[in-house]
Amino acid sequence: MLNASLLFKNVNLNQTLISLIDKCKSMAELKQIHALVIALGLSQDDPFATRILSFSATSAYGDMDYSYRIFLQLSNPTIFNWNTIIRGYSKGKNPSQSISVFVEMLRVGVSPDHLTFPFLAKASTRLSAHRLGVAVHGRISKTGYESDRFIQNSLIHMYGSCGEIVYARRMFDEMPKRNLVSWNAMLDGYAKCGDIDLAREVFELMPERDVVSWSSLIDGYVKDDDHGEALAIFERMQVVGPKANEVTMVSVLCACAHLGALEQGRIMHHYIIENGLPLTLVLRTSLVDMYAKCGAIQQALTVFHGVLINQTDVLIWNAMIGGLAMHGFVMESLNMFREMQIVGITPDEITYLCLLSACAHGGLVKEAWFFFESLGKASMTPKSEHYACMVDVLARAGQLTEAYQFLCQMPMEPTASMLGALLSGCMNHRKLDLAEIVGKKLIELEPYHDGRYIGLSNVYAVVKRWDEARTMREAMERRGVKKSPGCSFVEIFGTLHRFIAHDKTHPKSGQIYTMLNIIIKQMKFEADRETREYHLYDIEDIYNHLPRVNCRTNTSLA
Structure with missing residues (x-):
């Protein structure tokens, strides 16, 4: 059997190990390869140490605890190794750890480079820590990297995400040369801060747009509760923009769900399939939520049961439980919760909110108290x-x-x-x-x-x-x-019609107001005295503000 020194000289073996690391699909696979690398005495050598560290810190299958233990065993970590750990923590469950690692890096005398600061800005963003972000910006200024466009874009995104849109705009305006990422960061910042008009202004001024641009604007309108405009932007995107991605479709399905636009939702489902978008768990959850909120419970269940039980998470269960509760399927909702417990999914605060909603619809006071008290027993604060x-x-x-x-x-x-x-x-x-x-x-x-x-x-x-x-x-x-004028949407044959109180811009407003006059008069005539008194102020207010139309001319149109 060849000894370790001979194996080290074997170039083919080195290439094989590197290839195996690059093709890893789980931490279990990586640990087996890592054990072999250690046995061969190669754990301190590049490219093995760097690749193992990168996989465990930044891949979708990674493990930051394992990555940090590997990092601590490196005798002389490079700036790339430090950045890898900082990056891993910045996008993981504990972004504050990336700041601790950065402080330790400075303590041992390692200088940051232009890649270090964007990861620190990301950590500040995820922590919503404006003061920390300002401190990071100050450090960037001292080290002379402020003119780096990658760093500038990171700062725009950080300030926008932390609600400091004025600072973000200042950075944006002072950039001598902007790229698409710069424009997207500014657009996303306005959208997240709730200034959808300025987000739209930035969008219309963009010299070029990609799927991120369109998705940010659509999501901005969804967050602003202007779901009709979100769908209008998506329709425009289909004509002149790029193909939608998962992020786009999640926002669009959310808009359909809030509008109760079932036919539009079905069209979006067809779009996903027709364009070959992977039906990820996130997309399936959005589909379940859309169908459930639109009242198509059977279709929601079909999508839900199309997911393998061992691949479900609490979000898709919540969508199904909440949808059943919303439409009065109280016992079905509670039974779904029991199934969720049987398969080992741990409920969260949203689960209990859905269950309480089910109890409200079903008049189940005793059960509601049980679920409310279960929150505390599960170490959750109501x-x-x-x-x-x-x-x-x-x-x-x-x-x-x-x-x-x-x-x-x-x-x-x-x-x-x-x-x-x-x-x-x-x-x-x-x-x-x-x-x-x-x-x-x-x-x-x-x-x-x-x-x-x-x-x-x-x-x-x-x-x-x-x-x-x-x-x-x-x-x-x-x-x-x-x-405030009331606003509602009605879906007719897959087309959404928007109605605003006292509005006359609809092409069929004459017929609409004629019919509304007839309905209001009938309501006033049919209502018994007690009900009429209860609704008096609302009905009288509506009736007194109706345009007076010539019923003799327009009744046939109604």
């Missing part, structure tokens, strides 16, 4: 959304006093969603004294939200306190609160 859901459960079940006491005993201040759920329950169960208290609290909490005044005016209308109902309208006028 968030405001969990408390709001619990209030909704109690309010729907008519346990209004218990719901109010629950609110008063919470370790946090009540949110508008909690109070809104309680107000709705009070109105449904005619607990009008408590409804008045809650309505006033809502106005205190959101004094510029038009719906809060309308909600309290409806409370007064039910008990025929007309003067106080009118004072709500007067209070809105004094504070300059205007009733």
Whole structure:
């Protein structure tokens, strides 16, 4: 058998080992090769040490703990080795460790290079640590790398992601020469900061665009709750832009889900298949979520069951459990949760939120308390959304006093969603004294939200306190609160139609308003006295603002 010194001289063996490392698909494979490298006495030599370190630190199959142990065994790590560890931590579960490694690197006298700082900027971004980012920027200035375009792009992205869009724009404007990455970083920064108009402005000014540009703008509109415009941008992308990728389609499916645009969602599903996009777990989860939210539960289940159980994660289970709960399939939702537990998927906070929603729809108060208390037993702290859901459960079940006491005993201040759920329950169960208290609290909490005044005016209308109902309208006028025009989407044969209250721009607005007049009159005629009083202010407001159309001329069009 050849000894280690002879093997070292064997060039073919070295090339074979390098090839094996490069083709690794798991840490188990890497560890076997690493053991052989150690046995041959090659663990300190390049390219073996560098490749093993890189795989364990930066590949999708890597293990940062293992990578760091290898790094500590290197007798004289190069700047490339230091950067590899910093990079691995910057994109891993503990990005703050990349800063610790950088500090240690400086302590032992190793100078950073132009590749070190983008990884530190990434760590600052993931930590949402603006002050840390500024410190990194300061270090860049001292070392003379500020003119490096790769570093400049990293800083634009960092400032934009940390909400410091003014600093990002300053960096962008001061760049003598921008590339596509620079433009994309600026566009993404505006989109993440919620300034979708400036994001659109940057997009339209871009000298060139790639799939990242289109995806960032689409996602920006989704985050801004302008889902119709997100789909419009995607349609434009199909005509003049590049082929969409997974990131694009996740945003587009999210837009379809929020609009309830089932036919559009089916078209997007077909687009994914037709264009050969890999049906990753992320995409399948988005499809399940879209179909479920659009009410196509059977199609959601078909996509869900198309994933092998051992390849599922908590996100796709949450999408299915939440979808079932949303559409009143309460027991099916709870059974799905039991299946999830059987296959060994650990629930998270979102899982329990979906379960509480199911209990609210099904009036399952006892079960809701069980799930709410399970959060603490699983070492999770209930968030405001969990408390709001619990209030909704109690309010729907008519346990209004218990719901109010629950609110008063919470370790946090009540949110508008909690109070809104309680107000709705009070109105449904005619607990009008408590409804008045809650309505006033809502106005205190959101004094510029038009719906809060309308909600309290409806409370007064039910008990025929007309003067106080009118004072709500007067209070809105004094504070300059205007009733926001309602907006809705209707999907007809795969085409989305957008409707805004009092809008006359729709090509068939004449027929629409004619029919709306007829419907409102019929509502007023058919409603019994109690119901009519309850809805009086809303119905009268709609009716009084309707354009008066010539019904004799246009009835046939309706």
